[in-house]
Amino acid sequence: MPADVGAAFNKGKRLGRLAWLATMAMIALCSTARSADLVLPDLLVDTQWLETKLGHPSLVVVDARAPTDYAAGHIEGAVSLPYTQTFASNSDYKLIVSLSRARALFSTAGVARDKVIVIYDSGEGTHASRVFWVLEAYGHRRAAILDGGFPHWRGQGLPHSIVPAVPVPSTFVPEPQVDRLAGKLATRLALANPNIVLIDSRSEDEFFGSTSKAALAGRIPQSVNVPWLRNVTRMGDVTRYKSSEELREVYAFVAGRKAIAYCNSGKDATLAYFVLRRLGMNPAVYDGSWLEWSVDAQTPKVLAGTIAP
Amino acid sequence: MNLLIPQALHRASIRTKLTVILLAISLTVVTIGFLIEVGWDVRDYRNVAEEKSREVVNVFAHDFTQILLLDSAHMAVETSARLREFDEVTHGYLFDAQGDVVYGYTREGRDVIDVPQRRSAAAQFSGEYLDVWAPVEYEGNRFGTVYLRFSLEKDKRELLEHLGVVGLILPAVFIIGLIMSFRSQGLFTKPILHLHEVVKKVGSTQDYSLRVYGQEHSEIGMLYRGFNQMLEKIEESNRKLQNTKLELRESNRQLSYLATHDALTGLINRAEFERRLKRALEEVQAGRRNHVLLYLDLDQFKVVNDTCGHMAGDELLRQITHLIRRHLAPDDALGRLGAASTSTATMRCCCGWWTKTVCW
Numbered sequence: 239m240p241a242d243v244g245a246a247f248n249k250g251k252r253l254g255r256l257a258w259l260a261t262m263a264m265i266a267l268c269s270t271a272r273s274a275d276l277v278l279p280d281l282l283v284d285t286q287w288l289e290t291k292l293g294h295p296s297l298v299v300v301d302a303r304a305p306t307d308y309a310a311g312h313i314e315g316a317v318s319l320p321y322t323q324t325f326a327s328n329s330d331y332k333l334i335v336s337l338s339r340a341r342a343l344f345s346t347a348g349v350a351r352d353k354v355i356v357i358y359d360s361g362e363g364t365h366a367s368r369v370f371w372v373l374e375a376y377g378h379r380r381a382a383i384l385d386g387g388f389p390h391w392r393g394q395g396l397p398h399s400i401v402p403a404v405p406v407p408s409t410f411v412p413e414p415q416v417d418r419l420a421g422k423l424a425t426r427l428a429l430a431n432p433n434i435v436l437i438d439s440r441s442e443d444e445f446f447g448s449t450s451k452a453a454l455a456g457r458i459p460q461s462v463n464v465p466w467l468r469n470v471t472r473m474g475d476v477t478r479y480k481s482s483e484e485l486r487e488v489y490a491f492v493a494g495r496k497a498i499a500y501c502n503s504g505k506d507a508t509l510a511y512f513v514l515r516r517l518g519m520n521p522a523v524y525d526g527s528w529l530e531w532s533v534d535a536q537t538p539k540v541l542a543g544t545i546a547p
Numbered sequence: 548m549n550l551l552i553p554q555a556l557h558r559a560s561i562r563t564k565l566t567v568i569l570l571a572i573s574l575t576v577v578t579i580g581f582l583i584e585v586g587w588d589v590r591d592y593r594n595v596a597e598e599k600s601r602e603v604v605n606v607f608a609h610d611f612t613q614i615l616l617l618d619s620a621h622m623a624v625e626t627s628a629r630l631r632e633f634d635e636v637t638h639g640y641l642f643d644a645q646g647d648v649v650y651g652y653t654r655e656g657r658d659v660i661d662v663p664q665r666r667s668a669a670a671q672f673s674g675e676y677l678d679v680w681a682p683v684e685y686e687g688n689r690f691g692t693v694y695l696r697f698s699l700e701k702d703k704r705e706l707l708e709h710l711g712v713v714g715l716i717l718p719a720v721f722i723i724g725l726i727m728s729f730r731s732q733g734l735f736t737k738p739i740l741h742l743h744e745v746v747k748k749v750g751s752t753q754d755y756s757l758r759v760y761g762q763e764h765s766e767i768g769m770l771y772r773g774f775n776q777m778l779e780k781i782e783e784s785n786r787k788l789q790n791t792k793l794e795l796r797e798s799n800r801q802l803s804y805l806a807t808h809d810a811l812t813g814l815i816n817r818a819e820f821e822r823r824l825k826r827a828l829e830e831v832q833a834g835r836r837n838h839v840l841l842y843l844d845l846d847q848f849k850v851v852n853d854t855c856g857h858m859a860g861d862e863l864l865r866q867i868t869h870l871i872r873r874h875l876a877p878d879d880a881l882g883r884l885g886a887a888s889t890s891t892a893t894m895r896c897c898c899g900w901w902t903k904t905v906c907w
Contacts, residue, residue: 326620336618337649351659375620377651411640411662413651414623416631421621 276354281370281516282479283382285391288313288356292397298348298405300357302365303388313358313388314397317347317405321365321505324372331530332503334419337412340376349373350408354380361387361477363470364509371508371523374515377413383512389475420498420522422530426537428498429460435492436461437499439507440528447542451502454532456541458500462491466506469513485513492519500524500531562736569728577720584713592706596677597670600697603633604681607693611641611683614650615690623650631655637676638696644689663694675699738767742774755782809883811861812868820882843871 276296279287291297292315299316301308308318323343325332335343349355355373359365366383373381384391392398420428428434438445438461445463447455457463468488470477479485489497489510497514499507504525514521524531531537556564610626613619630636630652638660639652646665653659663678671678677697683690738761745759755778759771807819815823827838845867852860864883871881 334620337614337620337623338618338643340620341647341649377653409648409662411648411651412620412623413653413659414620414627416624416628419620419624421624423625 278354278380278382281382281512282385283356284385285394285396288384288391289396294354296352296354298353298355299384300347300349300355300369301388302357302359302369307360307388309400309402311388311392311398311400312403313384313391314399315403316358317403319343319347319369321359321368324368325503331526331533332505333530334372334375334504334525337414340372340412341410344373344376344378344410345408346405348405348408349378349410351378351411353408354382356382356384358384358387358391361389361475363387363477363479363512364466364506367508367512368505371418371511375415375419375523377411377415386476386478390478393476417496417520418522420524422524422526422534422537424522425458425498425500425524425526425531429458429538434496434498437492437497437507437510438463439466439499439501439510441465441467444502444528447540450528450532450542452529452532454539454541456532456539457528458531459538459540461500464488464510466501466509469509479513482517486517489514489517489519494519497521498524500527502528561739562732565732565736566729569732570725573724573728574721577717577724581713581717585710588706588709592702593672596672596697596699596702597679599635600670600677600679600695601681603636603697604679604693604695607695608681608683608685611693612685612690614641615643615683618649626650627652635697635699635701636695637698638694640694641683642692642694644691646692649691660696665692665694672699675703738763738771742767742770745774749778755785812864812883814868815880815882817882817884820880820884823880823882 276291276294288299292299292313299313300319301312301316302319302321303312304320304322305318308316308320312318324335324340326335327339328336334340355378357366357369357373363383366387370381370383386393388398425436428436436458438457440457440463441449442463442465443449444451444455445457445461445465447457449455468480469485470479472478480488492514497510497519499510499514499521500523501507504523504527507523507527511521511523532539556567559567607626607630610622610629613622614626630639631654636652637654637657639650640648640662641650642665643649648662651662665680669680675698677699679695679697681693681695683693741761742759745757749755749757758775758778761768761771763771807815807822809816824840827836830836831838845863848860848863851863868881868883875881
């Protein structure tokens with residue numbers, strides 16, 4: 239009798255162990271499945287990675303170029319979301335697209351929380367980074383940019399098409415992020431805060447006031463000029479980001495502080511934003527930028543006339 | 548009451564009984580108090596949480612209206628920045644009049660939650676959270692609905708801390724109750740135990756002079772006085788009894804003296820003399836002692852009586868007795884055998900173990 243009981247007990251124990259093993263195996267499978275589900279290796283992905291993931295149900299490839307460029311040829315399955323659509327239609331200063339418009343725009347493109355978004359442009363960098371920033375500013379957490387953009391993709395003979403993709407509509411919930419979107423007030427407050435650094439992404443000429451896209455030439459006081467082109471290297475029609483080491487050197491002055499980048503309209507500054515995000519820093523973009531700042535009589539400015547020769 | 552008190556307690560001493568009862572009462576009172584406190588606290592915690600959430604919703608009513616009407620990302624960001632100041636707000640969703648989500652808020656470090664389905668209940672507790680739904684209105688016009696989720700972790704922690712403190716106080720109160728009930732039982736049992744002690748002592752020593760002492764003004768005081776009065780009465784009757792006994796003994800002694808002695812001379816009478824003689828003879832026969840018997844007779848004593856009167860005769864007898872007695876040892880027996888009616892004084896001297904010379 240005790241032997242039987244012992245055997246039964248052993249059997250039960252064995253069964254328990256088996257069940258445990260099965261559970262662990264399932265958990266392992268699930269986690270590998272989830273990791274297979276799509277994990278972004280970096281905020282900047284290369285063409286090889288994207289090629290292997292094309293057609294994945296969790297992937298949405300976004301074409302940030304103009305609709306005409308998209309019609310002429312795009313990555314297979316990519317949806318069109320021209321960066322020009324990410325500006326508010328009713329704004330003089332090209333502010334960020336409104337809540338309801340953003341919801342409509344991203345929902346139509348099939349952007350949802352559980353989707354991984356890979357954005358590309360013609361290689362300028364700024365168009366893709368603008369869409370990247372708007373997505374992050376509205377709370378999306380899984381977005382990346384294709385290194386080299388469409389020219390690089392096409393140059394490698396990777397699959398592209400002229401047939402417009404039909405996006406799967408989703409429900410995008412705008413969750414505006416305080417740390418990503420800076421307004422005029424936040425920028426004004428940053429001037430008094432030594433823990434926030436202002437980055438001027440415009441050209442050197444604009445920074446020093448010899449030329450301007452706005453009515454006034456000048457800059458926001460205390461800002462540091464890093465022209466957006468300093469983030470990239472151009473090789474023919476392909477624009478590539480500089481290496482992280484180089485970029486870390488360029489932005490060494492940020493030194494762990496929070497950064498607010500601005501330019502004229504909030505497009506070029508997004509390139510600095512993207513680079514700083516990649517470097518693991520805490521950037522934001524002042525979308526009103528110099529266009530909005532310069533027309534406000536109350537804001538402090540360094541104007542062309544006062545710039546030392 | 549019999550059902551309430553266990554059998555063992557019936558046999559316990561009054562002290563144990565009182566202590567246990569007082570302790571049970573204090574424990575019950577403390578426990579009921581604690582339970583009421585817990586109930587009240589939980590109710591209070593829910594009310595406070597709900598009230599607080601309502602306040603937050605009211606504070607943000609203007610913000611939500613602005614977001615819904617002006618549709619500006621910058622305003623939404625400012626609202627998010629202000630919502631961030633409220634630690635307990637973990638999630639928020641704003642719906643327009645059509646029921647579409649126009650704005651979402653997720654507190655840093657929290658996981659994103661699915662857009663909740665609209666519920667009819669305005670406030671609902673679900674585990675660690677309080678979900679609140681409120682209309683976004685301005686002067687009677689409804690623009691949408693807001694959903695805010697509040698974390699109750701802090702409130703719950705505070706509640707638990709509070710209950711923990713109360714829980715710590717409880718044993719302290721219990722110990723105080725224990726001490727107090729033990730002390731207060733003494734108030735009742737001490738006089739009773741004292742009475743019991745005295746009763747026991749009186750029983751064992753038969754000492755009725757013992758008294759119960761104590762400044763008791765209650766019923767126990769009356770009991771004390773009654774008991775003391777009873778003791779006094781017993782003591783008095785006891786004393787009387789003793790006196791009577793002594794008197795009896797005395798009269799007995801006198802009676803036996805009168806029975807064995809001659810009233811005139813104080814010498815032992817014939818009956819007694821013969822009793823002693825018999826004893827002496829028994830001793831002689833047993834060979835234990837030697838005795839001497841002297842026999843004296845007064846001749847012509849009648850003449851004294853007749854000529855000088857009985858008074859003189861009596862006096863003569865007394866003086867002779869006195870004379871003889873001076874020469875006798877205390878345990879020598881001297882008796883008068885002659886009867887008073889014959890007026891013949893016959894004296895016999897039954898002397899002790901040694902022959903004495905009696906001068907006459």
